[in-house]
Every structure is written in C-alpha cells, then in structure tokens.
Amino acid sequence: MRRREFLQLTAAAAPLAALTTIRGDSTAAPTAELSRATASRPDQQRLVAMIGRAEIGQGQHAEVWTVSDGAIQPIASTIRTRTGDTVEIEFENALTEPTILHWHGLHVPEAADGHPRLAIDPGTTYRYRFPVSNRAGTYWYHAHPHRRTAEQVYRGMAGLFLVADADEDALGLPAGEREIPLILQDRRMTAEGEFAFGPVMHERMEGFLGDTTFGNGIRQPVMNVDSALHRLRVVNATGARIYRVALSTEAPMTLIGGDGGLLPTPVSVDHVDLGTGERVDLLVDFSGLSVGSRVMLRSLPFEAPGGMGRMRGMGGGMAGGAAQGAALDLAEFVVTREVQERPSAMKRFPAIRPLERAEADRGREFRFMSAMMRHTINGRAFEMDRTDIEVPFGSTEIWRFVNDSEFPHPVHVHEVQFQVLTRQGGRNQRFPWEAGWKDTVLVFPGEAVEVIARFDRHRGRYLMHCHNLVHEDLGMMANFSIV
Ligand SMILES: [Cu+2]
Known part of the structure; x- marks a missing residue:
C-alpha cells in the first residue's frame, strides 16, 4: 500500500535536478587497474539491479550482481550529488529475488530509506525521490532486503553516494x-x-x-x-x-x-x-x-x-x-x-557543533547478544512489523550500545548521523576517526559505546542494526519510529 502511495506521490515529481552518475569503467581496464571515476552521466535516472558477467581484473570474469544504468560492471555505479540536489531514481529489480536499496548515511524520508518491508519483486520498479540534505561526505548505498542483504552486497550490490558542498569546495582537496x-x-x-x-x-x-x-x-x-x-x-x-x-x-x-x-x-x-x-x-x-x-x-x-x-x-x-x-x-x-608540486597549506575545516550530554531528552540502552545461533538486540530478533522503540520527533537521545557477545558488532543507525560520546570497557577510548558525524560505530566485546543524535529530519519507521551482514540477516536489527 505504502509503495503505491509513494509512486502516486512522485508521479508528477519535478525532473531530476542535478544527479550525475559515474560508472566504474571496468571494461576499459585490461589488468587489475582499479576502476576509477570516469564518464559523467548527468542524464541517468534509472538504476537496475541485475546479474551478469563482468571483468574482475587481470582478464578474469565472474558473475556479479550489480546496480547500474544497465551496463554490466563489477561494482555498483557511483552517484555524485551536491547538498540541495533532489535525487530521483527509478530502481528496477532485474534479479530473480526481491531487493531494495538503502542509502547508507543519508537523511531520507521513510519511503526512500530502503526498509526491507519495501523490497520489490523481480521485474518491478521502485521510485526514490529525496532531497540531499546531508553535508559533503562519503556515503554509500547497498541492497537491504530481509535475510538476503549479506549475499546481495557480497555479490556486488554496493556503490558510492558522494555528496559535495561549498564548504568542501573551499578546501581545494585533491580531485x-x-x-x-x-x-x-x-x-x-x-x-x-x-x-x-x-x-x-x-x-x-x-x-x-x-x-x-x-x-x-x-x-x-x-x-x-x-x-x-x-x-x-x-x-x-x-x-x-x-x-x-x-x-x-x-x-x-x-x-x-x-x-x-x-x-x-x-x-x-x-x-x-x-x-x-x-x-x-x-x-x-x-x-x-x-x-x-x-x-x-x-x-x-x-x-x-x-x-x-x-x-x-x-x-x-x-x-x-x-x-x-x-x-x-x-x-x-x-x-x-612525477610532478613537482608543493601541497598547499591545509585550510580551516568547517566546524562541527558538539551535541552535549545535557541536551539529551533521554537515554536508551541496547544490548547486542550473539549466542546459540541467535543474534538479538535486548533479547529480541527482528520482526518486520514490530515497532521496537518510538522516538519523539525533534528530540535528542543518547543511545548506549552494549556488546554482551564475543563478536564485534558494527552498529548502524538509519536516518540520523550521531556523535560518539564515550567508549567504556574493551578499547576504552574514542578514536580519532570517531570525532565527526557518524552513522556506524564499532562495538567490540565487552564495550559500551554511547552515541548522541537528534531526530529532527523526518518522521517514520527506520532501522538500527548490526552491520555484520550475517548478524543483520539473522535478526540483529530493530525498528524505531520517529513520531
Ligand atoms: Cu553483529
């Protein structure tokens, strides 16, 4: 039902604003040369998930599952956007099983988030439309169907979603x-x-x-x-x-x-x-x-x-x-x-305002447990239609992820970006690569990691889950609704 509503909603949508896609050009690579960004394709609005044989380097070919404009390539297309663009993509499932795409790290409306309940059958399409409201960054997208994410991503259904903005332009980074x-x-x-x-x-x-x-x-x-x-x-x-x-x-x-x-x-x-x-x-x-x-x-x-x-x-x-x-x-x-260039002095980076503990409206704790072939959060395995927690729109919350198991759990929260406050136990520190905005944080056995986020972009049902994809597929995932 929701899918039909969404399609109606976007049927009269404005044409693509400024979506450009860059295709991993593997066919032009005779050796193991890394696919690098090549042709810009500003007209591309269609992404197809499909199975084909692609060169994977050194003249070898293998079956890959990919997402592209229709060309067979060993990895999903790179999408380049700028903050403020509107992305409109017609996604076609040409696999032989259901799939859906999740835009990892992006603030998107519920209908564009790729929740597994939105997975589409083979031979059907799904229309995504969302404004790019994230700051410049290295975001990505990947398959996210229920119980099939691990294999689909493994076989190639993962691509970059790069966002640029004026702050980043001003730094003159290598391009x-x-x-x-x-x-x-x-x-x-x-x-x-x-x-x-x-x-x-x-x-x-x-x-x-x-x-x-x-x-x-x-x-x-x-x-x-x-x-x-x-x-x-x-x-x-x-x-x-x-x-x-x-x-x-x-x-x-x-x-x-x-x-x-x-x-x-x-x-x-x-x-x-x-x-x-x-x-x-x-x-x-x-x-x-x-x-x-x-x-x-x-x-x-x-x-x-x-x-x-x-x-x-x-x-x-x-x-x-x-x-x-x-x-x-x-x-x-x-x-x-060989070139003779002196790297120019680093310019000042855009500031990030820290979210303070005192700003939090509430805290929640999530315990990650893997035992007896089960992966659970607070004792429960994922259920598609069960809302596990409700977060009031506009609130700021501290979520504490506790790893009670003997495996690492990279914990990912959809829709929001958070800041890491503390890591207690285990490695017992916040690392330099955890200093900015994040959407995924690694929690080792015995660790408790606190993150703080503001839920003020969109309302709707989203996911928090372990990004070990086997753990995710086996149920280490929870629904949260921003209401
Ligand atoms: Cu896990």
Whole structure:
C-alpha cells in the first residue's frame, strides 16, 4: 500500500535536478587497474539491479550482481550529488529475488530509506525521490532486503553516494584523477573463479569472511598515481571484516573525514580501524616518490576480539577465509608520473557543533547478544512489523550500545548521523576517526559505546542494526519510529 502511495506521490515529481552518475569503467581496464571515476552521466535516472558477467581484473570474469544504468560492471555505479540536489531514481529489480536499496548515511524520508518491508519483486520498479540534505561526505548505498542483504552486497550490490558542498569546495582537496574512491570487499573464490558464498555453522555466528580483497569490484587492485597528494575515500563494504588501514611505507596519512563528512580538524594517523559499513576520507601523500615506486594500502594484523578465529585451525570442513585480524593487502598504488608540486597549506575545516550530554531528552540502552545461533538486540530478533522503540520527533537521545557477545558488532543507525560520546570497557577510548558525524560505530566485546543524535529530519519507521551482514540477516536489527 505504502509503495503505491509513494509512486502516486512522485508521479508528477519535478525532473531530476542535478544527479550525475559515474560508472566504474571496468571494461576499459585490461589488468587489475582499479576502476576509477570516469564518464559523467548527468542524464541517468534509472538504476537496475541485475546479474551478469563482468571483468574482475587481470582478464578474469565472474558473475556479479550489480546496480547500474544497465551496463554490466563489477561494482555498483557511483552517484555524485551536491547538498540541495533532489535525487530521483527509478530502481528496477532485474534479479530473480526481491531487493531494495538503502542509502547508507543519508537523511531520507521513510519511503526512500530502503526498509526491507519495501523490497520489490523481480521485474518491478521502485521510485526514490529525496532531497540531499546531508553535508559533503562519503556515503554509500547497498541492497537491504530481509535475510538476503549479506549475499546481495557480497555479490556486488554496493556503490558510492558522494555528496559535495561549498564548504568542501573551499578546501581545494585533491580531485579528478587524484580523488580515489575505494569500496573494499573480501570474498572467497570457487575453483572455477566465481564468488563463493555460503556461511557454514560457525560463520552464522562470526559472519562470513573472505580471503581475497576486491577494490571497486576489482581483485587485488592496482592503480596508477602521480607523485602528489591524493584523496582516498574508503568504504568498508564487507560482510564482517574489520580493516586496520595503513600504508606499506608506514608513512602517516591525514585523516580528514569519516562517515558523515569532514572531521572538525584533520589529524595525522598511522592507521585507522574501519568496521563494516564505516568510511574514512584520507589524504595520502606520494610526493617525492620516483616513477615505479609502489605503495600498498594494507590492513595490518591485529588481535581479533573473541570470535571463532581459533576454530579455523581445527579443520572439520571449515570453509576458509582469512581470519578476522589477519594481515591483508588491499590496493596497490604505482607512481607513474612525477610532478613537482608543493601541497598547499591545509585550510580551516568547517566546524562541527558538539551535541552535549545535557541536551539529551533521554537515554536508551541496547544490548547486542550473539549466542546459540541467535543474534538479538535486548533479547529480541527482528520482526518486520514490530515497532521496537518510538522516538519523539525533534528530540535528542543518547543511545548506549552494549556488546554482551564475543563478536564485534558494527552498529548502524538509519536516518540520523550521531556523535560518539564515550567508549567504556574493551578499547576504552574514542578514536580519532570517531570525532565527526557518524552513522556506524564499532562495538567490540565487552564495550559500551554511547552515541548522541537528534531526530529532527523526518518522521517514520527506520532501522538500527548490526552491520555484520550475517548478524543483520539473522535478526540483529530493530525498528524505531520517529513520531
Ligand atoms: Cu553483529
């Protein structure tokens, strides 16, 4: 019913304001060259979810599930917008099962949020229309149907939704060829070179981990760069993997943004931790490197909390995948052009007003538990039509996420952006990459993370859930209604 109303509502909608889409141009990539932003397609208003065979690098082809204007490509199209644009997309499901798209991190009306109850059948379409009201940032979109999100995202249904605005323009950040969007995924390959997916028993607890890195749908990607400053916009689009992102040179990177756009102040880091669903915006400096220099973006090894990693070595038909916390190469940069440029001094970043604890109207606690093949929030598994909490429109709330299990839970809240107040227990600190606006926060076993958000953009039913996609599919998700 709701879908029909929505279609009527938008049938007479104004034409697309300023939506431009950039397609990952894999077909032009003869090697493992990372798909980079190419042709601008300002006319594109149609996105199709479909299955096809795409090149995944080094001449190899595999079946991918993708979202694009109709071209087969190994990753979903990148959508570029500016704050204030109106996005209007006709989404067509050409899969053989239901699906729906969620715009991760964006403030959108209820009907555009991609709640699984809005999933559409194969052969049908859904019309999205929403104003882009977020500030500049690295947002993304992905499939979000009930119980099928993990596999659909794994097979390629994840894309970037980049928002720019005047504040960001004023900073003169690296752009064009020096802006590198990077959607990270990890997969396992079958002997035939296809993507293997099928969580076995222990993976229904831990989540599904791959052993082969993909960047923008390209296996073990390599990309040519100038000896200059580059902007790297990284999305963790895996199902369960946590990355500890660093450079092989051990050179520092400048962290400039997170989930919800620019941080209040850039900060030099030697690594950032990135849970499923999270994003970071990094400045990486290749200046001074000679032609032929190679720099690997890698995930450093770290001690994975709890988890089933220890069971991997026990044999017994475990399907595989690199353990959580394993060292992994992510994407390689090869300097192919030397330029003499002095990076200009960093300009002042737009301020973020901190939401103060005293502003909160109330607090709520959510306990995340994984045990006995069940993943629950406050003891309950997701039910499509049950409203778990009601949040008064306009209120400010502190939500406390407590991890009672032995697995990490990257907790994602739809519709709002929040600020991280505290992390108690476990790692016991708020990290530099958690300083700005966020929509997803990593909660390790034994940790309690408090976030604060204002619910003043839209009314309606939204979701809060774990972004470990197996956990999500098995019910670690709750409905909240802004009323
Ligand atoms: Cu989880």
